[in-house]
Amino acid sequence: MIYRGLGLKEKIISSIIISVATVSSLLLLAMLIFILRESWPIWSQIGVSGFLFGSSWRPLNTPPEIGILSMIVSTMWVAGGALLIAAPLGFGCAIFLAEFAPRPLAAILRPVINMLTGIPSVVYGFLGAAVLVKFFEVKFDLASGESLFAASLILAIMVIPFIVANSEAALRLVAPEYRHAGIALGVSRQYLTLRILVPLARKGMFGALVLAFGRAMGETMAVLMLAGNTLRLPGSWFDKGEPLPALIALELGSTTPGSSHHQALFAVGLVLVLMVIAVNIGINLLLNRLQKGG
Amino acid sequence: MKKAITDLLLLGWFWVSGLLILVILLAIIIYLIWRGGPFISSGFILESPGGFPLGTEGGIFPAIKGTLWLILLALVISIVPGLLTAIYLSEYGRSGRLAEIINLLVQSMAGIPSIITGLFVYALGVVTLGWGISLLAGGFALAIMVFPVIVVSSRDALLAVDENYRLVANSLGVSKSYTLYRVIFPRAAAGITAGLLLALGYAAGATAPIMVTAAAVIASSSGALLEPVMALPYHLYILFNEHLSMNHAYATALVLVGLLLFINILALSLSSLQERINRH
Incomplete structure (x- = not known):
């Protein structure tokens, strides 16, 4: 690294690069601080538990009633339900790609997975609402077919590609010796995969699932168009609800800056982003420990 | 059995x-x-929405134009910080403490829901800085959204360049910036371009962030920074949600998906070109 001392020019270039990199990544913290500041009156007046566990959202009343329990519950139903549907299919597809798919078929499927992630959520939401919801209405004779379940179903399709890509990578990381030993022992391909490879890759596969959960929680458009948007506490998966992102998207435009309605939406944003970041940091700690352990 | x-x-x-x-x-x-x-006809692509209520007839030209403006602006804002951050992570910081932190921040940014980015830009740009609902605010929100995509894809493309190039250039006494500019960058160009295309596609399809910062039901999308714009994904949402026209909604969705698949396939072929370059 002798050349580092050679030129002033090199020093200037490297310090520009370091400062730009640092400043742009710090934008994340700036966002969090800004959202915290905008929502501050809510936390100091209503309090954390009052806000999180209050079940009535009437921000325009005097005094305003601001609690987001039903939206948090909706978010959990929608995202958890999406994983329930996506996990078996995503894992199945990842195992298929890593172990069973004939080479030409795998060569087709991998770009297909990429293209599925390229389709925007508003298109998924639109197709879900125009086709799926219509189908529910006709089939089960409902007045309106929107529900948390419908949103979960479409979200599942949206997160499957992420589960597949990440779990396939985890399966491929398993050392080939295990495969060879299994084949030498004469167990079936399926037994080898489920009893040996999957347990060895389980942390990576679990990580894929958690990452998908974070995505599903923050997804806006599909949920907005499918979940039905009612502010009542959902009693089951087949009720309507309004997850946190949909609440922000629907109401932000109609608020007056400085009103408690406006501040409350920023508090909603803060809760959502902290939920997602907690999931992301959790997964990072998990993967770091995995790397150090292996 | x-x-x-x-x-x-x-x-x-x-x-x-x-x-x-x-x-x-x-x-x-x-x-x-x-x-x-x-x-889909030439009229649908090249005309403005018409009929009453607006959107039941006519075309989607301003929405196409608005989406192009938005992604162009997002790219212009994010490309320099994105590339420089990637260069720092792959060439300067490597496994240092700061690089580790920046990597973590960028990764967390990639996980931030896009509506949160919209919320932030709404408070900062639309309200505090007085931009209003505008092309500028939307471009800024999309820029924040694609920044981590650009960083990660360019970083990986740069890291995939054979380490020997760096070692040889270093041992010949070539300066780091010259090596980067003349040796490393050209060898990673296809992969970096693929990443930029993916970022463009990602921005073009994003609805939530522009819904609260930039999009209007009807606008001329002239490219003026402080005017609201129409955009394809938002137009699709409005056509469906306001029950304007199912036929136009399907056609708009087809145009949007066609555009994104085209960008995606282009990016995929560039990354496979990059893989071939890396193997040589």
Whole structure:
């Protein structure tokens, strides 16, 4: 690294690069601080538990009633339900790609997975609402077919590609010796995969699932168009609800800056982003420990 | 015997879930072509929305223009910080403490829901800085959204360049910036471009962040920074949500998906070109 001392020019270039990199990544913290500041009156007046566990959202009343329990519950139903549907299919597809798919078929499927992630959520939401919801209405004779379940179903399709890509990578990381030993022992391909490879890759596969959960929680458009948007506490998966992102998207435009309605939406944003970041940091700690352990 | 049945069922599960992915993509594309295809004409692409209420007739030209403006602006804002951050991570910081922190921040940024980015830009740009609902605010929100995409893809493209180039240049006494500019960058160019295209596609399809910062139901999308714009994904949402025209909604969705798949395929072929370059 002798050349580092050679030129002033090199020093200037490297310090520009370091400062730009640092400043742009710090934008994340700036966002969090800004959202915290905008929502501050809510936390100091209503309090954390009052806000999180209050079940009535009437921000325009005097005094305003601001609690987001039903939206948090909706978010959990929608995202958890999406994983329930996506996990078996995503894992199945990842195992298929890593172990069973004939080479030409795998060569087709991998770009297909990429293209599925390229389709925007508003298109998924639109197709879900125009086709799926219509189908529910006709089939089960409902007045309106929107529900948390419908949103979960479409979200599942949206997160499957992420589960597949990440779990396939985890399966491929398993050392080939295990495969060879299994084949030498004469167990079936399926037994080898489920009893040996999957347990060895389980942390990576679990990580894929958690990452998908974070995505599903923050997804806006599909949920907005499918979940039905009612502010009542959902009693089951087949009720309507309004997850946190949909609440922000629907109401932000109609608020007056400085009103408690406006501040409350920023508090909603803060809760959502902290939920997602907690999931992301959790997964990072998990993967770091995995790397150090292996 | 029982074991054989279990094995067969498992095999069935793997094949079905593998093929399902393909079926879903084909179903989406075929259905959109079937429902939207007949309504796509030169008039639909090149005319403004018309009829009463607006959008029931006419075309989507301002929405196409608005989306192009938005992604162009997002790219202009994010490309320099994105590339420099990637260069720092791959060439300067490597495994240092700061690089580790920046990596973590960028990764967390990639996980931030896009509506949160919209919320932030709404408070900062639209309200505090007085931009109003505008192209500028939307471009800024999309820029924040694609920044981590650009960083990660360019970083990985740079890191994939054979370490020997750096070692040889270093031992010849070539300066780091010159090596980067003349040796490393050209060898990673295809991969970096692929990443930029993916970022463009990602921005073009994003709805939530522009819904609260930039989009209008009707606008001329002239490219003026402080005017609201129309955008394809938001237009699709409005056409459906306000029950304006299902036919136009399907056609708009088809145009949007067609545009994004085109960008995606271009990016995929560039990354496979990059893989071939890396192997030599």
